Amino acid sequence: MKLNIALLAGDGIGPEVIDQAVKVSNAIAKKFNHEINWRPALTGAAAIDAVGEPYPDETHEICASSDAVLFGAIGHPRFDNDPSAKVRPEQGLLKMRKKLGLFANVRPTFTFPSLLDKSPLKRERIEGTDLVFLRELTGGIYFGEKGRREEGETAFDNCVYTRAEVQRLAKKGFELAMTRGKKLCCVDKANVLETSRLWRETVQAMEKDYPEVEVAYEFVDAVAMRLVQWPNSYDVLITENLFGDILTDEASVISGSMGLMPSASLGADIGLFEPIHGSYPQATGLNIANPMATVLSAAMMFENFGLQAEGKAIRDAVNEALNKGIVTEDLADGGKAYGTSEVGDWLAENI
Amino acid sequence: MKLNIALLAGDGIGPEVIDQAVKVSNAIAKKFNHEINWRPALTGAAAIDAVGEPYPDETHEICASSDAVLFGAIGHPRFDNDPSAKVRPEQGLLKMRKKLGLFANVRPTFTFPSLLDKSPLKRERIEGTDLVFLRELTGGIYFGEKGRREEGETAFDNCVYTRAEVQRLAKKGFELAMTRGKKLCCVDKANVLETSRLWRETVQAMEKDYPEVEVAYEFVDAVAMRLVQWPNSYDVLITENLFGDILTDEASVISGSMGLMPSASLGADIGLFEPIHGSYPQATGLNIANPMATVLSAAMMFENFGLQAEGKAIRDAVNEALNKGIVTEDLADGGKAYGTSEVGDWLAENI
Ligand SMILES: CC(C)[C@H](C(=O)O)[C@@H](O)C(=O)O
Numbered sequence: 001m002k003l004n005i006a007l008l009a010g011d012g013i014g015p016e017v018i019d020q021a022v023k024v025s026n027a028i029a030k031k032f033n034h035e036i037n038w039r040p041a042l043t044g045a046a047a048i049d050a051v052g053e054p055y056p057d058e059t060h061e062i063c064a065s066s067d068a069v070l071f072g073a074i075g076h077p078r079f080d081n082d083p084s085a086k087v088r089p090e091q092g093l094l095k096m097r098k099k100l101g102l103f104a105n106v107r108p109t110f111t112f113p114s115l116l117d118k119s120p121l122k123r124e125r126i127e128g129t130d131l132v133f134l135r136e137l138t139g140g141i142y143f144g145e146k147g148r149r150e151e152g153e154t155a156f157d158n159c160v161y162t163r164a165e166v167q168r169l170a171k172k173g174f175e176l177a178m179t180r181g182k183k184l185c186c187v188d189k190a191n192v193l194e195t196s197r198l199w200r201e202t203v204q205a206m207e208k209d210y211p212e213v214e215v216a217y218e219f220v221d222a223v224a225m226r227l228v229q230w231p232n233s234y235d236v237l238i239t240e241n242l243f244g245d246i247l248t249d250e251a252s253v254i255s256g257s258m259g260l261m262p263s264a265s266l267g268a269d270i271g272l273f274e275p276i277h278g279s280y281p282q283a284t285g286l287n288i289a290n291p292m293a294t295v296l297s298a299a300m301m302f303e304n305f306g307l308q309a310e311g312k313a314i315r316d317a318v319n320e321a322l323n324k325g326i327v328t329e330d331l332a333d334g335g336k337a338y339g340t341s342e343v344g345d346w347l348a349e350n351i
Numbered sequence: 352m353k354l355n356i357a358l359l360a361g362d363g364i365g366p367e368v369i370d371q372a373v374k375v376s377n378a379i380a381k382k383f384n385h386e387i388n389w390r391p392a393l394t395g396a397a398a399i400d401a402v403g404e405p406y407p408d409e410t411h412e413i414c415a416s417s418d419a420v421l422f423g424a425i426g427h428p429r430f431d432n433d434p435s436a437k438v439r440p441e442q443g444l445l446k447m448r449k450k451l452g453l454f455a456n457v458r459p460t461f462t463f464p465s466l467l468d469k470s471p472l473k474r475e476r477i478e479g480t481d482l483v484f485l486r487e488l489t490g491g492i493y494f495g496e497k498g499r500r501e502e503g504e505t506a507f508d509n510c511v512y513t514r515a516e517v518q519r520l521a522k523k524g525f526e527l528a529m530t531r532g533k534k535l536c537c538v539d540k541a542n543v544l545e546t547s548r549l550w551r552e553t554v555q556a557m558e559k560d561y562p563e564v565e566v567a568y569e570f571v572d573a574v575a576m577r578l579v580q581w582p583n584s585y586d587v588l589i590t591e592n593l594f595g596d597i598l599t600d601e602a603s604v605i606s607g608s609m610g611l612m613p614s615a616s617l618g619a620d621i622g623l624f625e626p627i628h629g630s631y632p633q634a635t636g637l638n639i640a641n642p643m644a645t646v647l648s649a650a651m652m653f654e655n656f657g658l659q660a661e662g663k664a665i666r667d668a669v670n671e672a673l674n675k676g677i678v679t680e681d682l683a684d685g686g687k688a689y690g691t692s693e694v695g696d697w698l699a700e701n702i
């Protein structure tokens with residue numbers, strides 16, 4: 001296969017971890033006879049510094065004309081705690097999601113047997129956890145009308161969803177459930193919100209098309225509880241943008257190994273793949289960041305092209321590295337800590 | 352003191368646990384020379400059955416003319432999973448909050464040394480946890496305009512906040528922090544929402560009036576993570592209605608003893624006190640529900656009247672019961688399980 005991949009390293013540790021995913025992907029390309037054309041582009045604080053814009057038009061053109069986007073991380077401390085900053089890296093992120101039509105954020109949460117004790121949760125609560133969130137990513141209160149009235153004394157944010165938006169996300173949810181445990185949980189707040197009632201009735205109407213999928217409807221507050229009580233009771237969860245933001249971050253704690261958690265954002269045409277962790281500014285340039293989440297995001301990318309064997313080869317290499325202790329300091333547990341690039345090299349060599 | 356207390360037992364196990372709180376409160380009244388006039392009133396599914404309304408006007412009049420409201424639980428399975436039901440118990444709850452002006456929901460989360468192992472979280476993560484959420488309860492997306500457009504194909508919910516609403520909640524937060532660890536965390540999503548930016552700027556402007564309070568601003572997704580990673584790093588958290596709904600339920604898992612967690616909802620005039628657990632329909636009438644959360648809610652009620660010794664007497668009795676194993680089956684751990692009313696009797700006798 002010939003693949004054009006936009007490469008958005010971003011800020012902080014982004015460039016370092018992206019480098020390792022590139023190495024590993026190149027090793028995959030060599031082994032499986034693919035050709036990858038990497039197309040680097042600016043984003044985040046780096047793009048603001050260079051061209052005054054967190055998601056410049058040139059970057060969008062590169063992304064839109066590629067087969068996928070591999071993304072590092074964005075965010076820089078100088079933009080935090082300043083709600084009035086005019087240009088902010090996050091705006092670039094939201095603009096990118098919207099312009100690329102990435103309406104489904106896929107976030108798997110799973111445990112690694114060798115790392116079970118890293119979790120803040122007790123082992124018996126998390127053993128066997130293997131769930132996936134599908135978060136709607138281009139609608140809801142993130143993109144509704146917002147502003148001020150009464151001379152700034154009143155603020156408002158409008159949450160809007162159309163049936164079509166719910167359907168396309170739910171469809172992905174049902175399809176994903178069919179390839180897994182055949183359980184789907186629709187997370188909403190239908191006892192209070194009209195948008196949630198639209199979500200619930202839309203999903204209810206789709207149930208008949210997937211008779212094998214067992215569907216449950218749970219309120220977001222109940223899920224926030226059960227997710228830490230019995231995470232292994234879930235399979236696929238679908239939810240709207242803001243609930244998904246909160247719950248996927250909560251879920252990321254379960255494995256105790258945030259440095260290992262990949263994600264994908266999918267649309268009609270193109271997918272974007274990125275680690276769930278942030279730009280970790282304190283670690284920038286120190287060669288200590290764990291590259292595995294980004295490497296596993298590359299695995300999701302290959303799998304999304306239908307290249308299952310390629311994805312599996314990456315996952316196997318990561319598992320072997322974990323078993324052999326070829327890990328960065330966050331997982332070293334007093335043992336030898338390898339550098340970001342050493343872990344990347346080892347993975348690439350063991351593909 | 353002469354106290355008029357509206358008594359809203361509600362549904363499911365509500366009446367059983369409320370009975371115990373009444374017994375214990377009467378014991379307090381006797382010991383400390385107060386006079387309590389209990390004023391029972393209908394609410395929830397019970398009120399829908401009786402008068403077709405979950406929060407009837409007569410109930411409101413009783414509440415509004417009392418010094419406080421002691422509340423059990425509402426909710427009945429026959430209203431669940433039916434988003435189209437015309438009258439629902441939850442509507443009564445929201446109406447009650449709004450009409451009584453209960454704008455601040457106070458939810459403490461603390462651990463009981465003897466029950467640390469009940470938590471799904473590891474002991475070292477939760478030891479020393481003693482945090483309080485102040486959730487805004489009468490504004491935001493719960494009460495904004497909501498509805499459908501385009502023949503039902505589009506749904507919307509509007510989230511609205513005024514500066515005055517934020518100020519009165521934040522004021523309670525600062526004041527509470529001054530009586531405790533002097534740390535306040537403002538939870539918002541100021542990187543996306545205009546209402547959150549109003550929250551943040553309003554709290555920032557109040558900082559100078561409470562120079563001793565250390566204020567932090569955190570995004571709701573980050574708090575959803577940190578709450579399960581390091582709950583003992585928080586003191587007082589303030590947040591808007593929907594974030595509070597999600598996060599307080601998440602936080603309730605920390606102690607592992609939901610049957611022990613009380614809450615208060617405060618307004619300008621009157622306070623409402625209730626356990627955080629629900630109506631637990633499966634246990635109705637079985638005399639197995641844990642009454643301690645409701646009993647501790649009565650303690651919060653006395654404390655809110657400024658009757659600290661009375662509150663402490665209740666807390667001491669509960670602690671002694673826990674130490675002596677005078678507990679319901681949820682806490683019995685294979686040992687003897689006492690009935691709901693036996694626990695209530697024991698507590699009343701040991702005041
Ligand atoms: C940075 C922020 C705007 C973003 C979001 O809320 O979507 C982030 O939290 C995420 O989950 O990707």
Ligand SMILES: CC(C)[C@H](C(=O)O)[C@@H](O)C(=O)O
Pocket residue numbers: 191192221441444596
């Ligand atoms: C029942 C529901 C409307 C309510 C809420 O969302 O406020 C409940 O979850 C709560 O937290 O008291």
